[in-house]
Amino acid sequence: MKHLTKLMTVLLLLLSVSVVIISCKKDPDPTPTPTPPVTSITSIDPATAPVGSTITVTGTNFSTDPASNTVSIGGVVATIVSASSTQLVVIVPAGAANGPVSVTAGGQTAQSAASFTVALAALKPVKEVKGTTFANMTWRKDTIYQLRGMVYIPADYKLTIEAGTVIKGSGPELDPAGTNYPGALVVERRGQLIAQGTAAQPIIFTSAKTAGQRAPGDWGGVVLVGKSPVNQSRLAVNPNGVRGTVEAYGEPADNSGTLQYVRIEYAGAAQPTTPATRLGGLTLIGVGTGTVIDHVQVSYSASDAFSWFGGTAKLKNLVSFRNTDDDWSIDWGYVGNAQFGVSLRDPAVGSTAGSNGFEAESYQSTETGDITSVTAINGYTQTSPTFANFSNFAFSTAPTTGLYQAGMYLQRNTAISIYNSLIYGYPEGLHLSSATTGAQANLTSGTLNLKGIILANVLTPVVGAGALTSDQVTAYFATGERANQIVQTADAASLLLNAANFSLTAPNFLPQTGSPLLTGAVKDTKIADTFFTPVTYRGAFGTDNWTSGWTNFAPQTMTYDR
Incomplete structure (x- = not known):
């Protein structure tokens, strides 16, 4: 009986110690603080694409507001087309280099583990243009147009050029008539040129030669001929090798079309006339006030940049850059207006x-x-x-x-x-x-x-x-x-x-x-x-x-x- 009493006493003592030990333990930990979401990039699709195409960046914690994300491709900021919390659709920007893609959103920046590769876009097809076309035409930005000899848009026909289109002028050696006229675009009286580029996609007239080989005077230039008055006899021959005579019209509000956001580069080739002459980058002969001309840059002309032969045209926002002869050449009774023009010369040229x-x-x-x-x-x-x-x-x-x-x-x-x-x-x-x-x-x-x-x-x-x-x-x-x-x-x-x-x-x-x-x-x-x-x-x-x-x-x- 004594032994049983002792055993019971020991068991009670052990139970008491266990209760004390359990009661001395710490309270359970509070609910853990949730981990903040992390911005990450999991994939880029496609991983190779040309400038101007769209790619999809997949990841986490992106902003659904496109403007609240910043995406860089090879160090160049890209335009975001659409955004969700897990996907950003962006345009590969001009100047982008091969390298990782980074996304900044919500104060965090993530970088892709893999590199993105800027692919070369397919070469655009080249369409040669020559002579006179008696039809309305539209030139599109997915094609390069190459001028051979004097290309004329005749009376009552219209040439429309899409924003972003490139037109190249050939040298006199490629004149299809064998008369040594360089490539040039001439819109004749009552014809129209509708060349409406944009700041993002200007229309470009340039040399047919490759990058690094271009020079002033590689091709002719761009010419508009209108029915606004000039101070020459009706029998006077149009200047600088342009076919036809003045004809002495008197329609000051004449409309030769629209030139907006247009670049003209490396024009001013010698014309095979006697005496030898050269077209300016942009030549206006009797052009009227109905014509819209603004945001035009002429660069590296071997002749004048802008040439006015009479007319009443009104122009704004003109740039003359590193041209050879005069920047603003005015003759034949021009009575129009122009505002905002800048010229910068190369002192050695x-x-x-x-x-x-x-x-x-x-x-x-x-x-x-x-x-x-x-x-x-x-x-x-x-x-x-x-x-x-x-x-x-x-x-x-x-x-x-x-x-x-x-x-x-x-x-x-x-x-x-x-x-x-x-x-x-x-x-x-x-x-x-x-x-x-x-x-x-x-x-x-x-x-x-x-x-x-x-x-x-x-x-x-x-x-x-x-x-x-x-x-x-x-x-x-x-x-x-x-x-x-x-x-x-x-x-x-x-x-x-x-x-x-x-x-x-x-x-x-x-x-x-x-x-x-x-x-x-x-x-x-x-x-x-x-x-x-x-x-x-x-x-x-x-x-x-x-x-x-x-x-x-x-x-x-x-x-x-x-």
């Missing part, structure tokens, strides 16, 4: 005859009498256009003579008006000449009007020639109410130009904050026309870089075949 920014005249050198004042439509009209907000840049440092002449070379009784513009780095700023006394009448009457002009970093600001002395022209230019200004080379830095203004590969023309160019624009009745955009700045730029997206300042490296 020019014409031995003297390249100019503006070159304006009213009649041929063989004529001896001044052309009479402006008339409404037909007859012999005086060249009297209005330009506003242009910037012409030649030498960044002190200019030298030789290949360059004047920022504004105005002769033969022209009555041009130029407002709120900058001439920089030319041997001469303004050169005004006339064989007779008609130019003096232009000055005293205000028919020729130069206001709000800045001549900067020029060797000789003002030159008079012929019937005008330099003193007369200087007195005219310096009249206080004209608000013109001369900035010496030593003070040129005060204009606060952009540090990349004179870059020959990637220029930026926006003036620095505080630049005097951003203020001081003058007003005048000639720029009160509703065509002109009212601005307060002088030169082509305020704070909006209207060259962004659609221009190209390194076309030599472009591969246009895919």
Whole structure:
């Protein structure tokens, strides 16, 4: 019995100890904090694709708002087409390189384990175009069109060119007629060209040669011929090898079509005419106000960039880049308007005859009498256009003579008006000449009007020639109410130009904050026309870089075949 009592006592003691031990244990852990979702990339489909195509990035924790995700392909940010929490559809961007894909969403960045490969797109087919086509045509961006010889769009027919289309011009050796005319596109009177590019997909006219082999003068250029008046006889032959005669029409509102977001590169080949001539990058012969022309860049022309032969056309947002002869060539009684134009020259490239920014005249050198004042439509009209907000840049440092002449070379009784513009780095700023006394009448009457002009970093600001002395022209230019200004080379830095203004590969023309160019624009009745955009700045730029997206300042490296 004693043994049983002892056993019971031991068992009770062990039970008590167990209860104490159990009671001394910690309370159970609280509910664990959930792990935050992690952004990750699990796959890329397809893993190889060309620029411009779409790929699908699959993973976790993406934002369903496309704008809240950032996708980079080989270090280049891509456009997102659609987004869900597990899939992003993106466009392979231009410039993308082989490498991993990264996604940033919700403050986290994930990188793919595998690399994405940028594939070469298939070569576009090439269609040769020659002669005259008596039919309406549409040229599409999935095909490259190659001009052989002078290609004409005749009266009553229309050529439509899709945004993003590439047109290549051949040299004279490929003229199918064997007459040594280089490839060129000519839209004849009553014909129309509808070339509406976009900032993202400009229409490109360029050399037929491959990247690295292109040169100024590889092909002819683009020509529009309209029914707006010119100051030549109806029997006068069209300029620079274009077939036909002037015919003396008087329809100032004529419509030759639309050119918007268009680049023209490496034009200006010699024409087999006697004497030899060259088309400019864009040549307008009697083009009327019904024609829409804006956002056009002419680069590396072996001749002029833009050439006006009469007409009334109105143009905006023009770029002339590293061309050989004049940037803005004006003749044959042009009486239209233009606003916002910039030219940048290569100081080592020019014409031995003297390249100019503006070159304006009213009649041929063989004529001896001044052309009479402006008339409404037909007859012999005086060249009297209005330009506003242009910037012409030649030498960044002190200019030298030789290949360059004047920022504004105005002769033969022209009555041009130029407002709120900058001439920089030319041997001469303004050169005004006339064989007779008609130019003096232009000055005293205000028919020729130069206001709000800045001549900067020029060797000789003002030159008079012929019937005008330099003193007369200087007195005219310096009249206080004209608000013109001369900035010496030593003070040129005060204009606060952009540090990349004179870059020959990637220029930026926006003036620095505080630049005097951003203020001081003058007003005048000639720029009160509703065509002109009212601005307060002088030169082509305020704070909006209207060259962004659609221009190209390194076309030599472009591969246009895919």
